Amino acid sequence: MNADDRRELVADAVFEVIQGQGIAQASLRNVASRAGLALGSVRHYFENQAELMEFAFRVNSERIHLRALDRLEELEQSPLPQDGSELVAKCVVVLEELLPLDPQRSAEAVVHMEFMLAARTGGALQDAAQDDYRATGAVVGRVVLQLLESGLMAGSPEPVDEAERLIAVLDGLSVRMVLQPGWSSAEQGQATLRRHLQSLLAP
């Protein structure tokens, strides 16, 4: 087995520990135990804990954004529908990759939030957080651009401002769906996102 694959395997163990017990419990010993490895083995692939955490952070971010980028290219390379509802539906497909709509994406969202919060005070994680922000901004920005180019967008809104608001909606929905799944179901989240996009289009 490749060494890089081994590192991703350890990162997966990090995700499982974080999802189940929070990032505070993601110690080298707990991660190693979860991965079925010895402490020495994990330390053989990662110089120290900071390196492991930053690596896991970047792996998680990339998984989310690569999936969204795939959907985005499908959107950009297909003809823009002139019907509002169809356009919304196509944009929703992209943005839904950023929402915790199933167990897998929910786990990713939890890990993402824990890392983002940890990056606020944790030095090495801050660079990774910056990259994550840029990636999210790029995806959402390009979706807004598609809406704009369709000519269906309402009024004369500043695209940057609408992207900002859309990112806020996405982040807020993620937070609520992750922290209060009982109050904010997947269906509710989807519906709210769709309604928001619909409200951006002219009546």
Next chain:
Amino acid sequence: MNADDRRELVADAVFEVIQGQGIAQASLRNVASRAGLALGSVRHYFENQAELMEFAFRVNSERIHLRALDRLEELEQSPLPQDGSELVAKCVVVLEELLPLDPQRSAEAVVHMEFMLAARTGGALQDAAQDDYRATGAVVGRVVLQLLESGLMAGSPEPVDEAERLIAVLDGLSVRMVLQPGWSSAEQGQATLRRHLQSLLAP
């Protein structure tokens, strides 16, 4: 000095440690040191760390929501403006209490996020998180109700759905303003909130 005041003083030390070093560093010793007390003193007011954390969580939540509720009652007891912009301005005054627009509210928002995330896996904090959700929902719900009663609200939206979307906007803005203050300034956050409320009203 009263015993309850002493407990709030310790809670303030908890907030300072969380804001500066994250909740992971909010140990009894760090908190005691920050409060200028001995470890034994802190333990004299709180049976164990879990009790201290839950107490601090509730104090933080109440400070935020009590402030917002004060503004809310001012709104509800004043005549509803028939002008859209004035109505938006009055609602913004209430909801801005939930956004990290100055250092004090920013600190509260950081602490709030850290506790909410910790409550996901931490048993004793979950009840406090539930109460926090209810309180936020009540404030936002009553603001939406005011918008509805003004008769200026656009279309025939389900109030509950719009409240859900508004909460998402507020949560998302808080997250971004706290974690990336360089990219999301206080002015931007205010503007985004105002723009969102404006979009809820008929054209």
Next chain:
DNA sequence: TCTTTTTTAGCACAGATGTTTCATCATTCA
């Protein structure tokens, strides 16, 4: 086969944490 490199495993140390226990000082009240 022997040799080299990779991987796994284990021990030990220093530091931090929650908690228990006990002792000292201060304040209040009778």
Next chain:
DNA sequence: TGAATGATGAAACATCTGTGCTAAAAAAGA
């Protein structure tokens, strides 16, 4: 004044953490 209660301080314990170090085991290459 004396006693009782509140508050503070410190020592010790068991546990967990990251990390340094060493050595065995396994795999790969010559």
